[in-house]
Amino acid sequence: MPELPEVETTKRGILHNLQSKTVSKVIIRQTRLRWPVPEHLPETLSQQSIKTIQRRGKYLLFEFPHGHLISHLGMSGSFRVLPADTPIKKHEHIDLIFQDNLCLRYHDPRRFGCLLWTDQPIEQHKLIAVLGVEPLEADLTGEYLYQKSRAKRVAVKNFIMDSHIVVGVGNIYANEALFLANIHPTIPAQKVSLEQYEQLVKHIKQVLTTAIQQGGTTLRDFTNTDGQAGYFQQILHVYGKAGKPCSCGQAQIEKIVIGQRASYFCPACQPI
DNA sequence: AAAAGGACCTGGTGGC
């Protein structure tokens, strides 16, 4: 489920509850996530405390004194902070247990997520070093996307979802931002104009910012909800709305598949 | 070098 807003909300929730707390114990019930969970994690993390947590794209980077715990939620991962004696439910694979009877519990039915450890500088890690710009930072501009796309024939939707170009734009928000920028999702990236990329960037930033603000409203419940973020309740214009009338009143939302992902657009608002 | 497709998993839904 997680798109960038949920990852950001998760980061804030964990930090709020666990910053500077010391790990007393780590319990691994399932090592088979996207990559095997390192077996040395209990010894490595024990008696270390969380200095801070950064978000890079959809990765959560827990900084400890001796290195970083790298986590990605994949399609179905979530973290919750719970009392350490809370009974285990299905798919709750990992516990980091802290002082004060607090437990950071990782839940992931599909197991596409990961928990990894590195003691090298985090920006040099294989998964992190290759990432593109942050969507909410100043280095994502229309000009940047325009320059990066000049030799790219892939659909613009795939282009903006490529984490080597820009991180954190998932399927929902790619669809929504393209709609708001009036850009048809299948147009080859190299055919999109500078002006269109400027509009697109404006809407990517806007839609993610709004969603994070909404996700923030669930933050106070971080310890006792099951991680359902508020961002999904926001008003979506096209995502999941195939066959429904567009707000423009001129056409119905269409669904097509691009790069094996469901894509939604309004044929009136987003001309080829 | 770029693009396309496969791979990794489980759970929910809708059709028959």
Add this chain to the structure above:
DNA sequence: TGCCACCAGGTCCTTT
């Protein structure tokens, strides 16, 4: 009710 095909918010890796 049961069975089955299909779909899902991600992204790395291999093949073309």
